[in-house]
Amino acid sequence: MEKEKLIQMLNRDLADEHAAIIRYMTHSYLEGEDTSIGASLLSRAREEMWHMHWLGMIIGKLGGEPNMTPAPYPHDPTNRATIFQSYIDYEKKLVPHYEEEADMVDDPHIRRVLFRESWESDYHALKFKKILDKLSSDEASGLPGEENELSEALVERIQQSVTAKYRQMLQSIRDAWVFQSKGEPAWQRMDFSMTKMKQLAHSAEEIAENGMTPRLTTGRIILAGSLSEAISNGLEDVRKTIEIHEGLAADSEAKEHGGLMTNLDLTLRQEKYESDELRxxxxxxxx
Ligand SMILES: [Fe+2]
Ligand SMILES: [Fe+2]
Structure with missing residues (x-):
């Protein structure tokens, strides 16, 4: 298969895996991570992160630019039963899809990755089927999500953090994939991407716990041509979220939420660590 065609194909898969991560993660937070449905969804989201990561690494190694915009995740949002049925349908479609793709590729590593994404999708369908079968009739006809207890202004502030951090997380993982041949400094982009995922989870959970959907919009990914340019942009990025988080930490309503403040404190310390390292x-x- 011609290299450009292969990159295009893998980039479409990357966008689908990305879509699955967002869908399962958001749904997990709406259910609550500490519920059995929420925990299972989060587990699936993590496996989709591997899938996305393997594809991103291959694309980067081939010299391609990873497509960081997620594809749509088609699902029927009527109730839990229709939502889980949509997940089963989505995963089941991926099984032959990845098998067919693997058969078109010669490289043994890429073939193995595509085959694994095929059979792991089959497991995902199976696990979602188990959840669907176990739903009580109330759960099946209901939807996840609690009532909102936050003011509109505070929600907006937290959503700003969600959007900014999500973009930064995608940016750093893109940089890590694209500059993987540079070794240790690229590994550090990956390391920071993982911290950002955790920081993002704190604020996204806060939003979802209040029954709203976290604003996970990709924003503009900078296609830095060198690693030093990427690091310099990374420093500018973290400066922006430090500003957002310092604002949030000083917000009188936010101060009434102990858990939020603890996570903000932790995030700010991590962000200062990151900016010191980058500088x-x-x-x-x-x-
Ligand atoms: Fe997947
Ligand atoms: Fe999956």
């Missing part, structure tokens, strides 16, 4: 790295490389 240091830039001054040493003379970039």
């Amino acid at each position: 240091d790295r830039l001054s040493k490389s003379g970039a």
Whole structure:
């Protein structure tokens, strides 16, 4: 298969895996991570993250630009039963899809990845079927989500954090995939991407716990041509979220939510660590 065609094909898969992550993660937060349905969904979301990551690494290694915009995830949002049925249908379609793709590729690693994404999708369908079969009639006809207890202004502030952090997380993982041949500094982009996922989870959960959908919009991914440019943009990015989070930490309504404040405190300390590391790295490389 021609390289450009292969990159295009893998980029479409990347967008589908990305869509599945967002769908299962958002749904998990709406159910509550500590519920059995929520925990299972989060587990699936993590496996979709592997899937996305393997594809991203292959695309980066091939010299391609990863497509960081998620595809739509078609689902019937009427109630839990229709939602889980949509998930089963989605995963089942991926089984022959990935098998067919694997058969078109010669590279043994890429073939193995595509086959694994096929059979893991089959397991996902099976696990969602088990949830669907176990739903009580109230659960089946109901929808996840609690009542909102936050003011509109505070919701907006937290949503700003969600959107900014999600973009930064995608940006750093893109940089890690694209610059993987640079070794350790690229690994650090990956490391920060993982911290950002956790920080994103804190704010996205806060929104979903209040029955709203976290605003996971991709924003503009910067296609930095060099790793030092990517690191320098990363430093600018983290500066922006420090500002958002300092604002949130000083918000009088936010201060009434103990859990939110603890997570904000942790996030701010991690962000300062990140900016110190990046600044240091830039001054040493003379970039
Ligand atoms: Fe997947
Ligand atoms: Fe899946």
